[in-house]
Amino acid sequence: MAEQHTATDGKHKASPNAGGSVHGNSRPNAVGGGGKGGLSGGLAQPAGWQSLLSFTILFLAWLAGFSSRLFAVIRFESIIHEFDPWFNYRSTHHLTTNGFYEFLNWFDERSWYPLGRIVGGTVYPGLMVTAGLIHYVLNLLHLTVHIRDVCVFLAPVFSGLTSISTFLLTRELWNQGAGLLAACFIAIVPGYISRSVAGSFDNEGIAIFALQFTYYLWVKSIKTGSVFWSIGCCLSYFYMVSAWGGYVFIINLIPLHVFVLLLMQRYSRRVYIAYSTFYIVGLVLSMQIPFVGFQPIRTSEHMAAAGVFALLQAYALLQYLKDRLTKQEFQTLFFLGVSLAAGVVFLTVIYLTYTDVCLLYSSSYAKIHIPIIASVSEHQPTTWVSFFFDLHILVCTFPAGLWFCIKNVNDERVFVALYAISAVYFAGVMVRLMLTLTPVVCMLSAIAFSSVFEHYLGDDMKRENPPVEDSSDEDDKRSSGNLYDKAGKVRKHVSEQEKAEEGLGPNIKSIVTMLMLMLLMMFAVHCTWVTSNAYSSPSVVLASYNNDGTRNILDDFREAYYWLRQNTDEHARVMSWWDYGYQIAGMANRTTLVDNNTWNNSHIALVGKAMSSNESAAYEIMRSLDVDYVLIIFGGVIGYSGDDINKFLWMVRIAEGEHPKDIRESDYFTPQGEFRVDKAGSPVLLNCLMYKMSYYRFGEMQLDFRTPPGFDRTRNAEIGNKDIKFKHLEEAFTSEHWLVRIYKVKKLENREPLEHKLRSIVPRQKYTSKKVQGSKRPNM
Amino acid sequence: MSNSVISVISRFLEEYTTKTSNKLKVVDAYLFYILLTGALQFLYCLLVGTFPFNSFLAGFISCVGAFILGVCLRIQINPDNKGDFLTISQERAFADFLLAHTVLHLVVINFIG
Numbered sequence: 001m002a003e004q005h006t007a008t009d010g011k012h013k014a015s016p017n018a019g020g021s022v023h024g025n026s027r028p029n030a031v032g033g034g035g036k037g038g039l040s041g042g043l044a045q046p047a048g049w050q051s052l053l054s055f056t057i058l059f060l061a062w063l064a065g066f067s068s069r070l071f072a073v074i075r076f077e078s079i080i081h082e083f084d085p086w087f088n089y090r091s092t093h094h095l096t097t098n099g100f101y102e103f104l105n106w107f108d109e110r111s112w113y114p115l116g117r118i119v120g121g122t123v124y125p126g127l128m129v130t131a132g133l134i135h136y137v138l139n140l141l142h143l144t145v146h147i148r149d150v151c152v153f154l155a156p157v158f159s160g161l162t163s164i165s166t167f168l169l170t171r172e173l174w175n176q177g178a179g180l181l182a183a184c185f186i187a188i189v190p191g192y193i194s195r196s197v198a199g200s201f202d203n204e205g206i207a208i209f210a211l212q213f214t215y216y217l218w219v220k221s222i223k224t225g226s227v228f229w230s231i232g233c234c235l236s237y238f239y240m241v242s243a244w245g246g247y248v249f250i251i252n253l254i255p256l257h258v259f260v261l262l263l264m265q266r267y268s269r270r271v272y273i274a275y276s277t278f279y280i281v282g283l284v285l286s287m288q289i290p291f292v293g294f295q296p297i298r299t300s301e302h303m304a305a306a307g308v309f310a311l312l313q314a315y316a317l318l319q320y321l322k323d324r325l326t327k328q329e330f331q332t333l334f335f336l337g338v339s340l341a342a343g344v345v346f347l348t349v350i351y352l353t354y355t356d357v358c359l360l361y362s363s364s365y366a367k368i369h370i371p372i373i374a375s376v377s378e379h380q381p382t383t384w385v386s387f388f389f390d391l392h393i394l395v396c397t398f399p400a401g402l403w404f405c406i407k408n409v410n411d412e413r414v415f416v417a418l419y420a421i422s423a424v425y426f427a428g429v430m431v432r433l434m435l436t437l438t439p440v441v442c443m444l445s446a447i448a449f450s451s452v453f454e455h456y457l458g459d460d461m462k463r464e465n466p467p468v469e470d471s472s473d474e475d476d477k478r479s480s481g482n483l484y485d486k487a488g489k490v491r492k493h494v495s496e497q498e499k500a501e502e503g504l505g506p507n508i509k510s511i512v513t514m515l516m517l518m519l520l521m522m523f524a525v526h527c528t529w530v531t532s533n534a535y536s537s538p539s540v541v542l543a544s545y546n547n548d549g550t551r552n553i554l555d556d557f558r559e560a561y562y563w564l565r566q567n568t569d570e571h572a573r574v575m576s577w578w579d580y581g582y583q584i585a586g587m588a589n590r591t592t593l594v595d596n597n598t599w600n601n602s603h604i605a606l607v608g609k610a611m612s613s614n615e616s617a618a619y620e621i622m623r624s625l626d627v628d629y630v631l632i633i634f635g636g637v638i639g640y641s642g643d644d645i646n647k648f649l650w651m652v653r654i655a656e657g658e659h660p661k662d663i664r665e666s667d668y669f670t671p672q673g674e675f676r677v678d679k680a681g682s683p684v685l686l687n688c689l690m691y692k693m694s695y696y697r698f699g700e701m702q703l704d705f706r707t708p709p710g711f712d713r714t715r716n717a718e719i720g721n722k723d724i725k726f727k728h729l730e731e732a733f734t735s736e737h738w739l740v741r742i743y744k745v746k747k748l749e750n751r752e753p754l755e756h757k758l759r760s761i762v763p764r765q766k767y768t769s770k771k772v773q774g775s776k777r778p779n780m
Numbered sequence: 781m782s783n784s785v786i787s788v789i790s791r792f793l794e795e796y797t798t799k800t801s802n803k804l805k806v807v808d809a810y811l812f813y814i815l816l817t818g819a820l821q822f823l824y825c826l827l828v829g830t831f832p833f834n835s836f837l838a839g840f841i842s843c844v845g846a847f848i849l850g851v852c853l854r855i856q857i858n859p860d861n862k863g864d865f866l867t868i869s870q871e872r873a874f875a876d877f878l879l880a881h882t883v884l885h886l887v888v889i890n891f892i893g
Contacts, residue, residue, distance in 0.1 A: 225865055227852050227876035231883055269864050273852045277880065280848050284841045284887050287834075294833065324795060329788040336785060 050176070057180050058167060062160030065187030068528060069156040069197045071536035076553075078152045078199070081538040083579060083596050085201035086586035089151050091119060092128045092201075096135055096147050103128065104290070110591045111581065113573050113626070115600065121290045122599065126210075126243030127203050130154065155196035155205030163187045165212040166439060172219045173405070173412050174447045177454070182446035190530040191390035191438035197536055204435055207244030212439055214240050214250055215419070218278070219412045225270025230277035237278070238285040241292060248301045249436060251286075253422060254278065255308035257415045262315060266411060272316045279309045314341060382431045389534075390434055392526045393519050394445040401444030404451055420444060452516060456509045540583070542640070554638065560631070560740035561587035563733050568629060575622065576631040577611070577644055577651065578604055584631065593625060605658035608651040611644075611690045612663055618689040619728040622745050629732060630743045634694045637703065637738040639713035645694055646714065649675065677712060679720040686721040693743055696724045696731060807854045811847060818843030838891040845884045853877045 072081065080089045095103040106119040135150045163183040171179035186192060195204040214236040221229035241247045258275045261267060283305075286296050296302045318337065322330055387395050402420050405413040420440045427437035537543075542554040564574065565588045573591045574584055581595020594604045610621040622630070635643035644651075648668075655663045667684040670676055677691070685691055695710070699722025702709040710719045726743075733742040800808075821843060825836050856865055856873035865873075 224867060225856075226868055226872075227849070227856075227880050228872075231876075231880050235883070269855050269861055273855060276848045277852060280841065280845045281880065281884055281887070284838070284845065284884070284891060287837070288887065288890060294837070297837070321792070324792060325788065329784075329791065332784050333788055 054176065054180060058164055058183055061163045061167075061180075061183045061187040064184070065159040065163055066156045068188050068531050069159065069193060071197070071532050072538050073152065073198045075536070075543070076538055076541050078149060079538055079540060080148070080151060080201055080586070081197070081199040081540060082202075083539075083582050085151075085199070087582040087596065088127055088201050088203075089148065090582075090586045091123065092131045092151055093147055095128050095132045100129075100132075103132075111585055111595050112597075112600065112603065113591050113593050115603065117597065117599070121293075122597070124203055124241075124243055124245065124291055125289065126239060126241075127154075127201070127206055129242070130206055131201070151201040152199050155200055155202075156198050158206050158209045159187065159192070159196050162192070162209040162212055162439075165209060165216050166442060169212055169216040169219060170443045170446055172216065172223065173416055173443065174450060178443075178446045178450035181449050182443045185394060185442040185446055186439060188524065188527040188531075189391060189394065189438055189442055190527055190535060191434050191441075193527075193531050194390065194535045195435055197531075199538055203244040204246075207240065207246060208435065208439060210236060210240035210243050211246070211250065211436075215415075218254060218274070219415060221274040221278070222270060222411050222415070225268075225273050227273060227277055230274050231281065233274075233278050234281040234285055237282045238288070241286040242289050246436065247286070249422075249426075251282075251296075251302060251305050253415075253419060255305045256422070257418055258312060259308050260414055260418060261411060262311070264414065266414070267315065267319070268411075269316075271411070272312060275312055276309065279305060379430050379432065382428055382434060386431060386434065387427075389530065391438065391441055392523050394441045394523070397445040397448045398441045399444075401446070401448035401451075404447055405444065416440065416443065449516065449520075452512070456512045456516075544638075554737055554739065556735035556737050556739035557583070558587065560733060560735045560742060563735075564588035564590055564629070564631075564742065567733075572628040573626055574629045574631055575607060575610070575625070575627040577607070577633075577647065579647070580631065580633070590629075593627065601654070602658055605655050608655035609659050609663055612648070612652050612655055612668075612688050614687050615689055615692065615727055615729070617662075619745070622728075623748075627745050630693065630729065630745065632690065632693050632741050632743075634738055634741055635714045636694070636698065636712040636719075637701070640739060641714055643694075643714060643739075644690060645677065648690055651690070676717065677715050677719055678717040681720050691721065692724045692726065693729070693741060695719050695721065696726070696741075698738075699723065801859075804854060804858060807850060807857075811850045811854070814843055814847045814850060818847065832893060834891055834893050838888045838893070842884065842888040845888075846881070849877055849880050849884070852880075 104120045108119045109116045111117050131150050131154055135147050138145050166186045167179040167183035170182040217233035217236050221233050423437040423440050426433045540557050544552045575593045578594040581592045584592050594607050610618040633643045652665050699710040708718050710722050728746050729743040732744040821839050830836050857870050
């Protein structure tokens with residue numbers, strides 16, 4: 001809490017200082033630039049204090065961001081969370097033990113049995129390489145840190161770097177005060193924290209840093225027109241491509257920005273240099289990542305960039321010719337050029353549609369036709385509640401910042417306006433993409449807050465010295481280049497207004513300032529609360545709190561995975577639903593059949609079919625896949641709602657997609673259309689493998705004297721089929737709270753017992769011939 | 781119409797040879813050479829096929845990249861454009877050019893396979 005309060009006070013101090021330093025320099029020495037130049041004044045001038053203050057605020061923002069993400073580590077331990085990070089951790093471990101080239105060419109035969117997975121070509125290596133590099137450097141300096149700790153704490157460290165790049169970007173867009181505010185916002189905002197807590201070792205943790213830094217370098221290269229900044233932007237873009245699949249956002253937003261600049265008649269040679277260099281060097285850099293391969297010149301997502309590149313070349317050529325020729329000559333050439341271009345475009349479109357390169361999917365195509373994509377909870381549309389939950393007051397003030405940017409437009413502010421609009425659209429489509437909205441919301445809210453603070457705080461000094469205002473405006477125009485010209489004009493209007501209403505001035509100003517500060521403090525409190533309660537759960541370890549506040553830790557998952565690790569053969573194969581594949585591979589170190597990568601739908605459908613069929617049919621599938629153990633999650637004893645019976649319908653749907661003749665979803669519902677596990681449930685459901693595995697021996701268990709034995713707490717029903725017997729499976733392990741259940745698949749019997757009744761041998765009636773009976777045997 | 785196009789082009793060429801400075805003409809000659817190399821590569825690819833596709837791409841993008849960087853250099857050292865590039869001197873433009881080429885060629889060498 002202390003960090004947050006200091007940060008908000010620091011924000012309060014930054015803006016009047018930024019305003020004050022400009023005036024401070026204008027009065028005694030009219031020479032010299034604004035707050036940033038200040039060479040003639042020496043070290044004791046406001047410029048020195050300003051840099052010290054900025055440095056302190058940024059350092060505190062980094063510290064606040066880092067500490068805010070440590071809740072899970074303090075409450076539990078330093079452990080990798082959730083599902084996807086376990087795969088990233090396993091790959092990083094492979095990288096540090098076997099070297100870089102082994103990692104890049106890794107073929108993993110312990111997942112997706114019997115297919116295997118080409119990890120080198122299907123993964124974004126940036127995260128693993130970053131963690132591996134940090135681990136290597138630290139060990140080189142003899143600071144022996146285990147790779148797990150590097151992985152756990154990587155995301156919080158990079159959140160500080162994200163704050164700094166957001167500061168740089170906002171400073172380029174508006175001014176230093178707004179930059180500091182933006183840095184503080186993004187350090188603690190929940191929308192970003194949700195994907196970058198300590199332990200969440202996932203791509204987004206470093207990708208948002210790469211995104212902001214690339215955008216900063218892009219804005220810098222547009223402003224200066226220097227090839228140096230463009231190459232920097234390309235290298236940062238290369239890092240982003242290696243880190244996350246969301247790089248497509250960059251390669252579409254930047255061409256859109258250039259295109260809109262062309263439409264707004266803001267074309268300049270700087271734009272040409274910046275974009276051409278960025279496109280061509282960025283193109284060849286992005287193709288170095290094996291996973292991306294040749295996609296940048298083949299798929300439709302990258303065609304916009306190529307199109308804008310071609311258009312820009314044509315436009316630049318036309319501008320060059322226009323400067324040299326008279327209007328009439330130019331018109332003849334222009335006509336010829338346009339007809340040529342139209343012909344080329346026409347031929348290209350025909351070629352592309354013929355070779356089927358550009359297939360444009362609507363946003364709902366994937367959701368309707370591919371059940372795996374539809375079943376992921378992160379792909380659901382965003383609700384209004386999540387916008388407020390993740391962004392609090394920033395979502396209310398960000399339209400104001402957008403309005404300021406549009407009102408005082410220049411090349412860079414067009415960029416941030418486009419960024420905001422596209423991010424808002426995408427965030428509305430999928431919950432997961434709230435993450436791309438968060439940085440731009442932080443920046444624009446910071447701009448809004450900064451303008452408000454300048455308006456209501458910076459006027460104190462102006463009112464006392466009205467004659468100075470003219471020179472201060474001139475000074476602004478001369479000093480900080482493009483940034484201050486529009487803001488200076490705003491101040492002029494305000495000061496005239498201020499002269500008119502002298503009495504109300506200070507009261508309104510202090511009320512508004514107090515309100516703003518209160519809003520910011522509530523924001524800080526909300527962010528910390530949300531981080532603590534909603535986003536700090538490792539989901540590998542569950543905790544529940546009793547009435548008196550003591551904590552119950554449910555460590556069933558790790559208990560089961562470690563049982564597997566220690567009690568099964570090294571080459572044993574474990575079948576489970578795809579959610580748990582990465583965790584089994586990471587913690588239990590066993591071969592899995594399907595995992596979270598979900599690259600092979602038919603294989604997943606096969607597993608789904610095995611789970612939904614009856615025991616004999618499932619046994620055939622399991623034999624064909626060489627399965628040794630089956631692992632399921634069952635939440636009926638503690639009321640855990642994320643268990644496999646609740647996910648069961650998705651298994652059925654995915655299986656039905658591939659095997660519609662064997663599995664029908666309607667079979668698993670009652671005739672009235674309900675999904676019930678009690679006696680009224682459908683018989684197909686009550687005899688399927690998943691049901692039997694979940695409720696084996698559960699019928700004998702009575703949790704509570706008020707409920708009958710076999711009462712499922714999650715579904716609130718007494719189970720229908722209590723007397724479950726297995727023919728081909730046997731129970732191997734059930735964890736303490738029955739969360740994880742592992743079954744061993746028995747081999748075929750040596751001798752099949754006969755199904756029919758044994759043939760009974762009736763003793764034959766003794767039949768002796770009458771001839772022999774009465775007469776003597778003749779002597780021979 | 782073709783008559784007027786030819787006359788336009790000949791007038792443009794005449795003005796070009798007289799008005800542009802020698803420094804810019806050297807850069808333009810270099811750009812023309814790069815253009816020829818790129819066209820040759822593309823022609824070869826059309827004739828022989830794209831089998832080592834990454835090699836073809838590496839070579840072709842190297843030509844396009846060198847052309848673009850040359851154009852950027854020409855824009856930045858042209859004294860007519862000084863107003864656009866206040867912070868960039870001639871030496872700085874050339875140094876940026878060298879840096880960009882270093883990065884471009886490192887990547888191309890890696891990509892050529």
